[in-house]
Amino acid sequence: xxxxxxxxxxxxxxxxxxxxxxxxxxxxxxxxxxxxxxxxxxxxxxxxxxxxxxxxxxxxxxxxxxxxxxxxxxxxxxxxxxxxxxxxxxxxxxxxxxxxxxxxxxxxxxxxxxxxxxxxxxxxxxxxxxxxxxxxxxxxxxxxxxxxxxxxxxxxxxxxxxxxxxxxxxxxxxxxxxxxxxxxxxxxxxxxxxxxxxxxxxxxxxxxxxxxxxxxxxxxxxxxxxxxxxxxxxxxxxxxxxxxxxxxxxxxxxxxxxxxxxxxxxxxxxxxxxxxxxxxxxxxxxxxxxxxxxxxxxxxxxxxxxxxxxxxxxxxxxxxxxxxxxxxxxxxxxxxxxxxxxxxxxxxxxxxxxxxxxxxxxxxxxxxxxxxxxxxxxxxxxxxxxxxxxxxxxxxxxxxxxxxxxxxxxxxxxxxxxxxxxxxxxxxxxxxxxxxxxxxxxxxxxxxxxxxxxxxxxxxxxxxxxxxxxxxxxxxxxxxxxxxxxxxxxxxxxxxxxxxxxxxxxxxxxxxxxxxxxxxxxxxxxxxxxxxxxxxxxxxxxxxxxxxxxxxxxxxxxxxxxxxxxxx
Amino acid sequence: xxxxxxxxxxxxxxxxxxxxxxxxxxxxxxxxxxxxxxxxxxxxxxxxxxxxxxxxxxxxxxxxxxxxxxxxxxxxxxxxxxxxxxxxxxxxxxxxxxxxxxxxxxxxxxxxxxxxxxxxxxxxxxxxxxxxxxxxxxxxxxxxxxxxxxxxxxxxxxxxxxxxxxxxxxxxxxxxxxxxxxxx
Numbered sequence: 001x002x003x004x005x006x007x008x009x010x011x012x013x014x015x016x017x018x019x020x021x022x023x024x025x026x027x028x029x030x031x032x033x034x035x036x037x038x039x040x041x042x043x044x045x046x047x048x049x050x051x052x053x054x055x056x057x058x059x060x061x062x063x064x065x066x067x068x069x070x071x072x073x074x075x076x077x078x079x080x081x082x083x084x085x086x087x088x089x090x091x092x093x094x095x096x097x098x099x100x101x102x103x104x105x106x107x108x109x110x111x112x113x114x115x116x117x118x119x120x121x122x123x124x125x126x127x128x129x130x131x132x133x134x135x136x137x138x139x140x141x142x143x144x145x146x147x148x149x150x151x152x153x154x155x156x157x158x159x160x161x162x163x164x165x166x167x168x169x170x171x172x173x174x175x176x177x178x179x180x181x182x183x184x185x186x187x188x189x190x191x192x193x194x195x196x197x198x199x200x201x202x203x204x205x206x207x208x209x210x211x212x213x214x215x216x217x218x219x220x221x222x223x224x225x226x227x228x229x230x231x232x233x234x235x236x237x238x239x240x241x242x243x244x245x246x247x248x249x250x251x252x253x254x255x256x257x258x259x260x261x262x263x264x265x266x267x268x269x270x271x272x273x274x275x276x277x278x279x280x281x282x283x284x285x286x287x288x289x290x291x292x293x294x295x296x297x298x299x300x301x302x303x304x305x306x307x308x309x310x311x312x313x314x315x316x317x318x319x320x321x322x323x324x325x326x327x328x329x330x331x332x333x334x335x336x337x338x339x340x341x342x343x344x345x346x347x348x349x350x351x352x353x354x355x356x357x358x359x360x361x362x363x364x365x366x367x368x369x370x371x372x373x374x375x376x377x378x379x380x381x382x383x384x385x386x387x388x389x390x391x392x393x394x395x396x397x398x399x400x401x402x403x404x405x406x407x408x409x410x411x412x413x414x415x416x417x418x419x420x421x422x423x424x425x426x427x428x429x430x431x432x433x434x435x436x437x438x439x440x441x442x443x444x445x446x447x448x449x450x451x452x453x454x455x456x457x458x459x460x461x462x463x464x465x466x467x468x469x470x471x472x473x474x475x476x477x478x479x480x481x482x483x484x485x486x487x488x489x490x491x492x493x494x495x496x497x498x499x500x501x502x503x504x505x506x507x508x509x510x511x512x513x514x515x516x517x518x519x520x521x522x523x524x525x526x527x528x529x530x531x532x533x534x535x536x537x538x539x540x541x542x543x544x545x546x547x548x549x550x551x552x553x554x555x556x557x558x559x560x561x562x563x564x565x566x567x568x
Numbered sequence: 569x570x571x572x573x574x575x576x577x578x579x580x581x582x583x584x585x586x587x588x589x590x591x592x593x594x595x596x597x598x599x600x601x602x603x604x605x606x607x608x609x610x611x612x613x614x615x616x617x618x619x620x621x622x623x624x625x626x627x628x629x630x631x632x633x634x635x636x637x638x639x640x641x642x643x644x645x646x647x648x649x650x651x652x653x654x655x656x657x658x659x660x661x662x663x664x665x666x667x668x669x670x671x672x673x674x675x676x677x678x679x680x681x682x683x684x685x686x687x688x689x690x691x692x693x694x695x696x697x698x699x700x701x702x703x704x705x706x707x708x709x710x711x712x713x714x715x716x717x718x719x720x721x722x723x724x725x726x727x728x729x730x731x732x733x734x735x736x737x738x739x740x741x742x743x744x745x746x747x748x749x750x751x752x
Binding site for chain 1: 665666
């Protein structure tokens with residue numbers, strides 16, 4: 001901060017950068033100024049009047065210097081009226097009162113007016129529990145309304161777009177949504193019609209929010225006027241547990257919060273991180289979480305045996321033992337192994353996957369499936385892999401990523417590859433046809449949901465989704481970010497790193513990892529960009545890595561394969 | 569501590585005075601008023617704030633009052649209440665209420681009859697009625713579902729305007745106090 005402005009807020013000395021408004025300056029000294037319409041990432045509207053504060057400036061003498069009172073301190077002149085904190089910038093020597101009797105009285109007045117036409121249907125409203133109107137009602141509201149006239153009735157239960165439900169009676173006309181759609185989402189489609197008490201939020205004729213960022217207006221709505229159709233009437237927020245997580249749907253790696261109750265994730269919302277997603281996230285990522293709660297999830301490792309190809313559940317030690325036996329037998333026969341990893345796995349899993357298939361099993365053909373979609377200029381990245389950089393760092397990708405998959409298909413066709421290990425990818429959709437997979441002697445699939453490939457697999461090892469494990473993702477801008485487990489996995493399914501560690505142990509290699517921290521510690525020893533880090537140091541906001549000099553996967557990819565062939 | 573035993577006389581050592589005294593007490597009670605209640609044929613009287621089984625009530629027009637706000641589920645100390653929220657269908661006369669319970673289960677094996685649910689209910693939809701002898705042959709029988717709870721609850725005459733308040737207050741509502749202009 002160069003040349004900070006010094007001011008006093010509620011008797012506390014504050015130093016704020018020039019141009020900062022009083023709400024933010026008060027935050028610096030731990031004072032909360034209640035507000036509705038102000039949002040740090042949007043322009044200032046100043047229409048809710050909730051952030052009124054008493055602002056005083058030193059009285060200047062004829063020499064333009066502060067006049068001193070009898071106590072030797074500058075004489076402060078307060079304005080005749082209160083000022084809104086959101087649109088008043090800090091000034092040298094300013095004195096601000098945010099809790100004086102005058103300010104409290106003003107807030108009580110504002111609250112009373114806001115509640116005049118509010119329907120007070122909190123028992124029905126989804127926002128109850130995280131509603132600013134409720135919170136400030138407790139602080140500054142009256143127990144009983146003095147308004148005995150009939151409230152203004154406005155449209156209720158109006159769908160604006162396919163994702164959002166609008167209840168105009170609950171709206172307090174803060175215009176956050178209007179500003180968000182105009183300034184951030186780039187679709188100027190919301191506005192107010194009518195005047196005074198009859199002011200109503202509505203869409204422009206023939207328009208409705210249809211960008212990929214619409215649901216952010218549900219987050220920023222301070223009341224329950226805008227609710228998400230996806231979450232509407234599903235759960236009350238006070239039941240939900242918040243877990244800090246990372247969106248796994250593209251390379252941006254938006255910071256999120258998972259809201260779960262009793263092992264079910266009910267919604268996903270963005271979390272502040274100015275280095276990644278500010279405080280927004282896209283609807284594509286936000287709404288793509290239902291697969292976690294899918295009733296078809298694998299609950300245990302299974303083996304395909306018997307004449308009819310029936311599947312039997314196994315215990316983990318038994319599954320590990322049987323796979324280990326088959327792998328050892330095939331390796332003894334000199335069979336070569338191929339493996340396909342996933343860029344949707346955590347870095348720890350990719351690291352162990354690499355250790356297992358490349359270092360221990362000597363697989364020569366290892367690659368990941370690239371996932372590409374349509375990106376936009378804001379948050380949604382065209383690369384839909386949350387951990388492409390992690391995969392590259394762990395060394396389980398070819399250069400370019402996915403270029404070795406046709407080679408693997410060819411090798412299966414020619415009969416050179418008889419064993420394939422697939423982690424979390426439906427390769428039938430990505431270049432290895434089902435009839436080729438049928439030719440394999442051993443197909444081990446680690447996945448969470450059934451698909452064509454898991455039907456063909458000899459062993460299916462039940463995995464965990466991003467919501468069920470700890471670990472790290474490295475996003476497209478090389479930021480290392482931490483995942484946390486929100487819910488337990490179904491049945492005895494478990495995070496993949498545990499499965500890989502067990503297989504490493506079974507094959508006589510070092511897989512003695514008791515916790516994810518042990519895996520991370522091992523990674524920091526091997527992978528240079530992670531040196532000196534641990535999971536705690538990553539924190540909730542992540543750390544930037546210097547991946548510039550990572551060994552290109554192509555070069556490192558061919559080397560171990562060559563040595564294995566030399567040995568064989 | 570040493571307790572000194574009283575020295576008994578020969579008359580006392582015959583135990584006859586004790587036997588006679590006991591017989592006298594028994595005889596004395598024969599003509600008196602009887603206190604034993606012949607339960608279950610004879611039910612005990614239940615007084616004012618008696619808290620029996622929690623039930624769901626309907627309003628005088630037969631509509632479910634509960635809007636599944638789940639406050640009772642939240643406040644319930646033994647976690648006996650489980651609500652699945654649902655939407656009131658469009659076109660139903662009370663569609664403006666928007667929300668209703670899809671399922672409402674009270675585990676009567678868990679319920680401790682504390683009455684917090686009744687106290688917390690903002691819609692006056694759950695009441696502890698006077699049923700107290702809740703028994704069943706199976707555990708499942710004591711999972712009271714919404715149907716059972718509504719049957720137990722019946723209709724509650726209510727004084728809140730929620731249902732009719734779609735504009736003017738109902739005709740039988742108390743008149744709003746007239747506000748007089750303040751002249752200073």
